[in-house]
Amino acid sequence: MLRITIISVGKLKEDYWKEAEKEYLKRLSYFTKLEIKELKEEKFDDKTNVEMIKEKEAEKIIGAISKDSYVIVLDKEGKQFSSENMTEEIKTMEQSNNVTIIIGGPLGLHDSILKIAKKSWSFSKMTFPHQMIRVFLLEQLYRGFMIKENRSYHY
Template sequence: MRISLICVGKLKEKYLVQGALEYSKRLGRYCNLDIIELPDEKTPDNASEAMENIIKKKEGERILKFLKEDSFCIALAIDGSMLTFEELADKLNHLGITGSSHISFVIGGSLGLSDEVLKRADYKLSFSKMTFPHQLMRVILLEQIYRAYRINTNQPYHK
């Protein structure tokens, strides 16, 4: 299985970089992992809704260039479906069984994802009704993917 994380913005904090590296290393046993970091657009203070949409559109165009046609796209979106960790494990397992050998997770920038990216998504996933910083979300997502692989291979993982 190939997993791609397409992320807007670079990890800046050392602890986030270390967390992402640790889970990337652990996932190497289970899948081929690619993490694609795309530049984020600077959002001016008090940006209008129109300006925010322009920024999301620019970031979305970058994301779409990296989404392969044969990839099952899971977009992280606040209005997506919320799953338990067992349900996420089942979803990833089901995708692999039914022939989706490439799954792309998309994490947008601080303003979220453009409508074009959300339309391209095969599935929208939400981790909470709360908002998390997109940089922290990368580490959380990597941990949950790792947890899913541990569950699907009947290996213990702290609950």
């Protein structure tokens, strides 16, 4: 069974995001073994060196990636594709069997993380809170599996 680890900088704070995540994790359990690793985001303000913060978060991310993992990042400059094309992405992931998908914090991902990624995905050119993107990712993975298995969910 495909193993997916989602590394997320920052945690879900609102109950409605937690409930949505719980529901999609339950639905996805039929298709994949999915684990979410939450990493503490670094504190920052207007005077903070952004690259320094991203570098500190990158160190935590690298420490959380298993060595044999196929790494995918979510990044605003990543490839955009349709929900139907998610099935092709899932087929690629299944060949690896062990996949890590990384969601950065509010400042994005350090270049060192972008460089180790095999793929970079984007859900939109717009910016979304990382809590929302985490739920979007779970929903799109679920939708992709349902399309792949020819099950009714996507119309």
